[in-house]
Amino acid sequence: MTRYAQAAQFVRAGDRILDLACGLGYGSHVLANATQAASFVGVDASEYAVQYATVNFAAVSAKPMSFRVGDAEDLAFLENDSVDFAVSVETLEHLHHPTALLAELMRVLTPGGRAYLSVPFDWSDETGEDPNPFHHHVYDWGVLERQVREAGFLLERAWTQDAGGGQKLHHAKRAIHEFDPRTGPTADGEWLLALVMKPLGEPRPELPDVADVPNILAFNRDYHNAALVRGLVSIGWRATSGALLSELADKTLAQARPEQADFGAALCVRSYLALTDGASHADKRTLAERAIGYASQVAANPTVLRWQVSLTFVAGLLFLSSGDRGAARIAFERAALFDVRPYSPLLGTKTVTAAFTVGQMSLADGSEDQAEFWWDRAVAEARTLVSDIDWREVIGPAGAQQTFGLPELAEMLLTAAKAMNGLVALRNRTAQPGALWRSVHSTLDCRAELARMESAELRDSFDVQRRYYEAREQAFGSEREELLRSKEWLDSQYHHLTDELAQITRLNQESKEWLEGQRDSLSVALARTTAAYDAARADHAAALSERDGLARTLESAAAENEVLRARIEYLKLHPLRRAWLRFKARRNEE
Structure with a gap:
């Protein structure tokens, strides 16, 4: 919505508007209610969006409005030079061939027609690609500028746009920042916005024969390139960039012949720009001399006269700005003496102002008589111009009235009122500078x-x-941004550590369950081992007891064996020996 509201500022009265990738149609609705455009055509690839826009916006629009399903890269349904203003918001990055859209816009726009474009400002990730699967291109200013220039467009204005919650600058405030399209943006942004203009085209070799057109609207009759009016001349319609105005004026000066209205228009624009763009005194004097030279010719048509008067007046401003007061006075006097009725009484803004200015200069030089003469001239000029006024040359013909005429006429009369106040003050001998100034400038x-x-x-x-x-806010904003970045880092660390803690907790639980399982298994094994050990001990004790019994049995057997052996030995002895032994035994007993 913000972009359509901004685009509305550059729509001219009567423009035919094309809304490319119009979506649900709300943008066309905004433009219809915020501008004096004549008609609207919306194009979108979505059949649902087009149906919605048709029912909800086209059906209730007070101006001609239609929506259709179509391809932004192919606008064959539109004729050449049939659109005055085009809007294409967030479209180029979605197209496989964005240059095809720009080529189609160049074809369908009228000379001096405008296009308002927007694209994401470098939404690339670490791979260099836009992670949005529906974006086929990554745009920065270099890419957008190259594409529009290669398509043939002239760059008029450019901005960056931010909005909280965007792709990159999540915490940025909603803002639009203008930058010089010749140098590019000085800071990052979420989106790039550009206003471009189709060149004004080539001049015609001959002027057409057009009758019964008021001079103030005789653009096609008196200009070899009528598109100059929309792109270069008419304030409110022309380019809003001083750099582009200079470019258009210089190109026109190179193309047009010095006697043409086109040349005078471009020279006048260039001269007024010199008053504000810091031109040197030498450049100002050069422009002033060219202006005087143009005004010295015989006017080929009423519009040439218009520029002769305007250029003579601005020559006075240029001389005055460069410090040549004498040449400035001569130029203002020449401007005051023009007969502007062959064009329009509106040129009285220059002749009356010129006479009033010469009167001021005369009074500053100490010549009250000269001041009175020129102020009287200013009043007389205003009276002459309004006495037999042709209103067609002020507000245009019936049914095609213009809004600029009456304010210009009022400006002329207010200047004449200042001159009249000065005359009355002089005739009342109000010579004090302060009082005289207040008298002169006591107009509305x-x-x-x-x-x-x-x-x-x-x-x-x-x-x-x-x-x-x-x-202060920026300083605090920098600190806030740093704190937010720190918060983001801490948040990421918190989430990282939380994930690690969860992983460790999970591992601990798994380890605990495994250890408990091992403990239970070992407990069963230990019980079994203990039982086996106790059984083995019992078996061992029984074996020891059995061994001891066997040992005693062996000892008893050994004793019996000794007895038996002794007996055997005894039995083995000779009978006499046995008798001797018995005898010896009895003897020992005795």
Whole structure:
């Protein structure tokens, strides 16, 4: 929604809008209600989205609006130069051939037509690829810039966009930051946004024969390249970038002939840019001399006259800005003397202002008579221009009225009112500078300007405070970002350690269960071993007892054996021996 709201700022009145990859159609609805565009066509690959957009937005739109299923890379249903403004939000990265979309936009856009594009800003991961499976390309500014330039577009404006919860900058605040498309972004962002313009095309060799068109709208009649009005000339329609205006003006000056309205328009734009872009005094004088040279020609058509008057006036501003006050006065006098009625009374903004300025310069030089003469000239010029006014040359024809005429006419009359205030003050002998200044500038626009100045002072004061607090917020923001990064690191460490703890707990549980199983097995084995040991001990004790019995039996047997052996030995003796032994035994007894 934010991007469509931003895109709406660059839609011109009457534009035919193309919404590529329109989705549900809400973007076209936003543009229809926020702009003066004439018609809307939405294209999307989703049949459901197109049906939804048709029912919910096209059916209730006060302006012509339609949606259709289609391929963003093939817009064959659209004719060449049939679209004035195209929106393509988050589309290029989804296409297999994004350059085909850009080529189609170049074909269908009118010269000076615009396209508003957005892409993710480098959503690549460590592999260098976008992890989003629906994104076929990774975009940074170099890639986007190369593609749009190779397609033939001119870069007008560029921004980065951030939003909390994005792919990369999760904690970034919602913000859009503009950067110079010539140098690229100075900081990272979540998305890249670009406003590009189709070149203004080539001038026609001859002007067409167009009748009954008010001079203020005779673009096609008097310009060899009518697209200059939309891209270079008309404030509010033209390019909003000073760099692109300079590029367009320089190209036009190189293409157009010096007597053409195209040349005068480009030279005027270039001259006003020099007043604000820091041009050197020498460059300003060169432009002023070229402007005077252009104004010295015979006007080929009313629009050439328009640029002759404007260029003479801006030559005075250029001379004044470069320090040549004498040449500036001559230029303003020449501007004041133009007869602008062949074009439009609106050119009185230049002739009346020029006369009023010469009067101011005269008064500053001490010449009240000259001041009175030129202020009287300013009032007379305004009276002449409004006395027999052709309203077609102010607001356009019936049914095609324009909004710029009446404010310009009011500006001329307010300047004449300042001149009248000066005349009255001089005739009343109000010579004090302060009082005279207040008298001259007591018009509604001056009071409004004073209020704007006071408002600007308040705004500047507010901006000083805002920048101070923004600096503080940025400092705190840096600390906050560091704390958030630390929090993220600690969170990752916490999750990592939590995972490790869970793994260790699981291993501990498994080890405990294994050890308990081993313990139970060992307990059973121990019981069995103990029982076997006790049985073995009993068997051992029985064996020892049996051994002792056997030993006693053996001892008894041995004793009996000794008795038997002695008896055997006895029996083996000779009878006489036995008798002798018996005799000896009895004798011993006696």
